[in-house]
Amino acid sequence: MPALPRPQRRRLLLITVLLGLVLYGWQLGTTGLVDETPPLFAASARAMAETGDWLIPRVNGLPRYDKPPLVYWLMGLVYALPGQEQWNPLGTWAARFPSALAAIGVMLALADTLLRWPQPPFASRGPGAVSLRPALTALTAALAFGLSPLALAWGRTAVSDSLFSGLVALALLLCWQTYADPARRWWLSWPVLGLAVLTKGPVAVVLLAITLLLFGWLQADIGGLWRRLRPLRGLALTALVSLPWYLLALHSEGRPFWDSFFGYHNLQRFTEVVNRHLQPWWFFLPVMLVASLPVSPLLLVGLARAIGPLRRSWYPTLPQPPAASLARFAACWLLAVLLFFTAAATKLPSYWLPAIPAAALLVALAAQTAWTGGGGRPWERWAWGLSLLLVAGLGVVFLLARLWVPLINDPEMPTLAAELDGSPLVPLVAACWLLAALLGWLCRRRRPPLRLLALQLPLVLFVPTALLPLWSVGDRLRGEPVRRMAAALQREGRPGEPVAMVGVLKPSLHYYGRRVVIYEGIGVEGPINLADRLRRERRVGQRPSTPDAQPTVLVVIDQxxxxxxxxxxxxASEIASAGVYRLWRLDRRRLEASVANLRRNGFAPDWQAPRPERY
Incomplete structure (x- = not known):
């Protein structure tokens, strides 16, 4: 099928941008940073902009080796803009900008790919269907990604996952476009892959390699894929983009950088369970279904169709024309992420993000098929009905919120249940989902992509009218008390007085308080570690001191x-409180007397034990 005319493509892409701005740009900076990881990214990026040191990210007086610098650079460029107090008072607009930009970019890339290379529909019904179907399918693919619960969560969060997933998606789409159209420049995908390596490391190369190998095998065309993509030259371009920073960082930081970034954050996370993220081998199967809600049944149909009927041969499926192979490519892309991260010892929901664009393509291409009037297998026809039941079921669950909201018990937000019970937001959520189910049912006999679009548009409305206000409630109850503690530190702190946080550890205290904070957990070693660290630990912004030189320490502690x-x-004397937190001024001599007693009982400091993710 030929591509849509350029004016139509531009209109569809403009609509996609507007929808992306609603989902990812609306009220981007109106809530604070979500603990625990985003403040570490934001503080490192802000420090780059303020100090001019753009080589190594640093936070709370320590280098931060966990991720390469691209996400910090993008955040830092926004932090470097003037007038932050007026347009970015909470610091979140700058910190979330790369994530939101990447999410909107993926929506655009998916829509543009389907507009330029429309995939053959399984059926065409009615006059004009052939011309309208690609536009609707492109829009539904963009929304299938944009409305994914995981994409929404990480696309509005100040971490590197959304940017990494967006760059991997763009590199893979450019690879397929080069394969589909020999006139395309072969090298376009490889610098983008280099940017992905600058965002989260060499895992980007591994995911692309597995995807291409699977696709070439299923297509029985590994040689053709190799000739069009020229991977040896391409990897040289990838290295040219990404390798200089790694060499400079290794030269600057030496062994600690090598051990932390490559040893811990890459090799050890793959081969061992870190931070207690132990999950069963099948962990990503339910994550895959949740990430594509509420149209997960369509994903399963799209995946089965894309792989096609298997044969007993070295090449298990029949080859497809390159320009008509996008669904199969998306299936290989999704399976590559599934296989690689299933093999990893450490498993996190965010690891599924690189597969969500592929899932969106499979959903949209499955939904462009006409299943009414007896077409298709029964289980394919049932997928649409099951999707409608999921949407309606979620609407009913929210409609009956009064039955389960009182069961919510979050120690950091003790009043959350009461806030939701008397709020109109939960019924508004139910209304959006029930409206989506109703429109999807009313349009069930319309052109296939149109019925999916009818279901998706009320869910777009759900994000600014209900989801973001609920997010604001959570920020007010969970994040604002920490910001109030940070303001109290600035107000009450004496020159040179050290600061600590014990119990519930919130890096946002460091970000908003602009003070080096000593973090200690809830164990009995906490007081021993705190006293010892005040005497001995040295980091940028924190010098060792004795009780005679600095007699007090400010301590933020949860109740x-x-x-x-x-x-x-x-x-201790309490000088401020907010939510579940208290600000104490603690006499260090009394602290050390108590610590001496704990030492006599056999306890010892352990803060110098290796902690790769220490801040």
Whole structure:
């Protein structure tokens, strides 16, 4: 099928941008940073902009080796703009900008690919269907990605996952476009892959390689794929983009950078379970279904169709024309992510993000098929009905929220259940989902892509009218108390007085307080570590001191930890409170006397033990 005329493509892409701005740009900076990881990214990026050191990210007085610098650079460029207090008072607009930009970019890339290379429909019904179908399919693919629960969560969060997934998606789409159209420049995907390596490391190369090998095998055309993509030259371009920073960082930081970034954050995360993220081997199967809600049944249909009937031969499927092979390519892309991260010892939901654009393509291409009037297998026809049931079921669950909202019990947000019980937001959520189910049912006999679009548009409305206000409630209850503690630190702190946070550890205290913070957990070693670190630990912005030189320390502590006996009997004076947090001024001599007693009972400091993700 030929590509749509350029004016139509431009209109569809403009609509896609507007929808992306609603989903990812609306109220991007109106809530604070979500603990625990985003403040570390934001503080590192802001430090780059303020100090002019753009080589190594640093946070809370320590180097941060966990991710390469591209996401920090993009955040830092926005932090470097003037007038931050007026247009970015919470710092979140700058920190979330790369994630939102990447999510909108993926929506555009998916829509543009389907507009330029429309995939052959399984059926055409009615006059004009052939010309309208590619536009609707392109729009539904963009929305299938944009409305994914995981894409929405990480696309509005100040971490590197959304940017990495977006760059991997763009590199893979450019690879397929080069394969589909020999007139395309062969080298376009490889610099983009280099940017992905600058965002999260060499895993980007591994995912692309597995995808291309699977696709070439299923297509029985590994040689043709090799000739069109020229991977040896391409990887040289990838290295040219990404390798200089790694060499400079290794030269600057030496062994600590090598051990932390390559040893821990890449090799060890793949081969061992870190941070207690132990999950069963099948973990990503439910994650895959949740990530594509509420149209997960369409994803399964699209995946089965894209792979096609299997044969008993070295090449298990029949080859497809390159320009008509996008669904199969998306299936290989999704399976590459599934296989690689299933093999990894450490498993996190965010690891599925690189597969969501592929899932969106499979959903949209499955939905462009006419299943009414007896077409298709029964289980294919049932997929649409099951999707409608999921949407309606979720609407009913929210409609009956009064039955389950009182069961919510979050220690950091003790009043959340009461806030939601009296709020009109939960019924509004139910209304959006029930409207989506109703429109999807009313349009069930319309042109196939149109019925999916009818279901998706009310869910677009759900994001600004209900989801973001609910997000604001959570920020007010969970994030604002930490920001108030940070303001109290700036207001009450004495020159040179050290700061600590014990119990519930929130890096946003460092970000908003602009102070080096010593973080200690809830264990009995906390007071021992704190006293020892105040005497001995050295980091940028924090010098060792004795109780004679600096007699007090400010301690932010949550109310549960404050009741522990080894903290409760220290005689601290409370000078501020907010939510579940208290700000204490603690006499260091009394702290050290208590610590001496703990040492006599056999406890010892352990803060110098290796902690790769220490901040």
């Amino acid at each position: 549960t930890t404050a009741r522990a006996p080894f903290w409760r009997h220290l005689g």
